Amino acid sequence: MAKIETTRLLLRPVSRNDVADLHDIFSNLDAMAYWSTPPHIDLAETEAWVEAMMSIDPREGEDFVVECNGRVIGKAGLYTFPEIRFILNPNSWGKGYAQEALTALVDRAFSVHQLPSVDADVDPRNEASLRLLQRLGFQVMGRAPRTWNVGGVWCDSVFLRLMSRGHQVR
Numbered sequence: 184m185a186k187i188e189t190t191r192l193l194l195r196p197v198s199r200n201d202v203a204d205l206h207d208i209f210s211n212l213d214a215m216a217y218w219s220t221p222p223h224i225d226l227a228e229t230e231a232w233v234e235a236m237m238s239i240d241p242r243e244g245e246d247f248v249v250e251c252n253g254r255v256i257g258k259a260g261l262y263t264f265p266e267i268r269f270i271l272n273p274n275s276w277g278k279g280y281a282q283e284a285l286t287a288l289v290d291r292a293f294s295v296h297q298l299p300s301v302d303a304d305v306d307p308r309n310e311a312s313l314r315l316l317q318r319l320g321f322q323v324m325g326r327a328p329r330t331w332n333v334g335g336v337w338c339d340s341v342f343l344r345l346m347s348r349g350h351q352v353r
């Protein structure tokens with residue numbers, strides 16, 4: 184699996200050595216406020232995520248650990264094509280890192296994987312993600328209520344899409 188270098192970041196394949204850093208993120212209540220699963224309580228939950236990330240069929244998706252200055256600050260990728268998902272440690276928010284990582288992932292989705300579009304499914308309360316995606320050119324395609332049951336609470340979805348240039352409707 185490829186590594187992607189951007190101005191400030193390295194996006195690389197996950198390894199079992201990343202479990203502790205990723206657990207810091209997946210157990211963080213702020214980072215997980217609008218995720219599709221509850222925050223991780225046990226390290227074993229994060230270990231299972233890491234195993235799942237490592238066993239993605241490259242024909243079906245790819246997911247990266249995001250590093251900045253040698254430190255793991257998050258995870259981003261298209262775990263299942265064409266849906267993009269991303270999460271950063273709150274101590275790395277507000278610096279444009281997510282925008283930098285997603286710009287590279289979207290470019291790769293269109294140029295390497297030749298996807299006609301990249302999609303996102305975001306909780307309508309998740310303003311930071313909606314702002315980020317719309318800044319990257321994603322457009323709202325629709326909304327649906329009660330799409331995710333997260334720890335017994337129903338959450339809604341906003342569906343967004345970015346078309347590749349070659350597939351835009353003229």
Ligand SMILES: CC(C)(COP(=O)(O)OP(=O)(O)OC[C@H]1O[C@@H](n2cnc3c(N)ncnc32)[C@H](O)[C@@H]1OP(=O)(O)O)[C@@H](O)C(=O)NCCC(=O)NCCS
Pocket residue numbers: 213214215216217218267268269270271272275276277278279280281282283303304305309311312315
């Ligand atoms: C979604 C998430 C990654 C966004 O993080 P973020 O740091 O706000 O996103 P960006 O990289 O776009 O950074 C934008 C902010 O950095 C600031 N910034 C600073 N330097 C910047 C730079 N060089 N370039 C761009 N923005 C910069 C911007 O002004 C902006 O600040 P604002 O939000 O106060 O307007 C983060 O909130 C998160 O991890 N959330 C939890 C996980 C989640 O909900 N994921 C979505 C599930 S699909």
